[in-house]
Amino acid sequence: MEWKPNRHSHLTIHQQIVNWIKQRIQSGEWPIHTKLPTQRKLAEAMGVNRSTIVNAIEELVADGILSTRVGDGTYVSNNSWNVLIKDIHPDWEKHISSSIYEPNFQTIQLINEYEQRENIIRLGTGELSPDLLPTAVLQRSLQNVPLTARDIGYSEPKGSRQLRHALSRYATKRGIHATPDSIMIVSGALQALQLISLGLLEPGSTVFQEAPSYLNSVRPFQSAGMRIVSLDKENRDNRLPDQIISMKGKKQSLFYTVPTLHNPTGSIMSLDERRELLQICAYQQIPIIEDDVYHGLAFGKTPPSLKSLDSDGQVLYIGSMSKTLSPGLRIGWVIGPEPVIDRLADIKMQTDYGSSAFSQQIARHWLESGLYEEHIDQLREQLKRRADFVEEILQLRYNSIATWNKPAGGFYIWLRLHEPLVNKALFLKLLKQNVLINPGYIYDAKDFYHIRLSYAYASFEQLETGLNILYEAIAEGTS
């Protein structure tokens, strides 16, 4: 036994010992019924106090991983969960570990892990900075949130009727005419995608997406066994319509798109492109999922939503308050043909009996009182100021190594390096310097040119420091 805890690690000694023991077990090194070395031996070998060992073992006993027999030492439990954990849901596991997704997936796990830490500069986080969240106003508004006994019971399948009324009015400003019956409430846009994947598609269906795509970083469709086809919007030799026709399989298909302030590129689809997409998909009988979660955050005017151009119930529209008000609300909505909405609502009920009534009442209050739109107007200006700040830094230092488009709103700049340097090594190198980036390959596994910069999360100071560290890291790679 050679291992000793590392005194310079960010983890406590206790945590390191617990992790190390778990790893021995998970790796199969210490199979079920293994007797552990005595506490004294462990303490000596690791160079720690015996009480530290006692504490670590106690935690693992409480978790059912070890068990102690009085007067007879400590054993690896005969723990049925260990058996399950090893051999769970093979499709899922296969997915996680299939060669293309592995580096992708590991990077996403690292991002999730490091986002929990303090002192990390998050250059790519797709979330509003704590400064930009209207925490105090939200707190004060709680006093005025209307609650009746009916509201806080189990909900109707489609969610609070009053909230759906408020959303129906709000949607008309986006040119969408929807009755409350064709609107359902979900716990964020991600849940909407999850429900669509469970409720409208059979395994083996085709989901078309634009490359690069947000979907690659969350994969609600992949884990349900869908066939994901990435279409290249920029390819002039092989236009979108032709790609769709050639790639359409025999099973059902869907087209998933973020036409307004696309994640990760920040781009906005033109009116002509929107019309063309609707036309092709109508002709091919391919329903469209319009993910519009960044709506309201454009710095200038935007073309009408696909849903507002849709006269045949071809489009299923998804909105959310996560990017505009608070991700913690977990309030999103889906607008579409009533039978589709009914179907999704039915599945939602079977999944979680509806979304938080409190969140729904808060969302309703913010829409009805006008607080929501007031807030978005201010937020947009603050995002614009942040975008300008980042662009200035880019103009000063990055012109020789990268290109980018002027941000049109939302959170992101899709920075393209002249050379394919954005690989896992760069990601890890930056992590060592406490800078977290979202590399392009999470959104398109073959892309080593791009970084998704977000001006929404880090502070001005962090943005400046982070972009300087990033520049140096790239420059070292180029030379």
Next chain:
Amino acid sequence: MEWKPNRHSHLTIHQQIVNWIKQRIQSGEWPIHTKLPTQRKLAEAMGVNRSTIVNAIEELVADGILSTRVGDGTYVSNNSWNVLIKDIHPDWEKHISSSIYEPNFQTIQLINEYEQRENIIRLGTGELSPDLLPTAVLQRSLQNVPLTARDIGYSEPKGSRQLRHALSRYATKRGIHATPDSIMIVSGALQALQLISLGLLEPGSTVFQEAPSYLNSVRPFQSAGMRIVSLDKENRDNRLPDQIISMKGKKQSLFYTVPTLHNPTGSIMSLDERRELLQICAYQQIPIIEDDVYHGLAFGKTPPSLKSLDSDGQVLYIGSMSKTLSPGLRIGWVIGPEPVIDRLADIKMQTDYGSSAFSQQIARHWLESGLYEEHIDQLREQLKRRADFVEEILQLRYNSIATWNKPAGGFYIWLRLHEPLVNKALFLKLLKQNVLINPGYIYDAKDFYHIRLSYAYASFEQLETGLNILYEAIAEGTS
């Protein structure tokens, strides 16, 4: 065209017309591109004003089901969703329409539908009456709910750390020692079951349950393709251990149980039964899901929870505030071995990015301030009063036709008729008289003897009226 709307229906004329048109389309009678009769003809045939037709058509156009071409009438849309809806998720559909589940499923759908109506006496609803919800106290408490910017952002995978701390302390009172790391927050207990089914079991795994079972009314495992095996606890010729051994398949298994205040029977498993179950399952390597959502509502002392008797991490424990505080909160929790919790939390993040931060902060505040336990103490007394009231009525009128056990807490009395009269006909007959019951066959497809009575929902007056109507309906069946 013979059909006319029914002036005596509970539906409006408008809604009836909309439904009728939809049905023509869904049944394939009016396929895509069908031209509808003119508005004048429709109005004449149905005997309604032309404006009524115009409104109905407008709604269907807004929903994408019909489209109008100027000067050329109304058509059935070329609507790709129609195609999807018809042919969705065949496994699911097969399930819904498989012969055993059909009447079961239709009854559940009717219950869900009629629960939304006014003036229905709900004799079986598994939900607290609006009177029993602490609406005003909840409303006032919102002022004191602590919110920080961090709280209302995207959450940690396992949910709010402070809430998990509070739950860790709360669980010790139940004899469960769990660190915050081995606790995760879910959006209600149903979501916990859903996550277990997605994340820990492969299709074809066996889920053991007690017959009758709450699971039959929600089926989170069935829709994911699990094999459900119902065990008969009462069978003296074939004891539980033998049943488990003979029914265990080659794939993974789980045992799902509600040992304390079982739904639908209201029974409490004795300490000996608990010990025996743990032993068999440990020996057979079958993990146990302990669903403890009625905890706190027992009128007397209860044996310790399975989880508190479990020294090997064999039990995954589920709690919830739906039955004790407010279903609209959508706050539940899972306690178990840390690797299992990590796995489930990971899947939860991929499903909906965590539960409402507002609900989590409210739950935390109620636990930390002691409001939660104070409230439960009062609630228990009110439920006891309701239970006594219902029992008195039963004693007076039902002795000659049925048997039941004295309620030990929670919401339910599992009424057993002397004769197998509880079929769909009885259910529908009562519905006509505005009385909604939960027949036993939703919980055990072969059971036509039982009714799940709930004293938690209807008012005292409604309970009395409803039980009288129920008595008459049964008496008519017997004579």
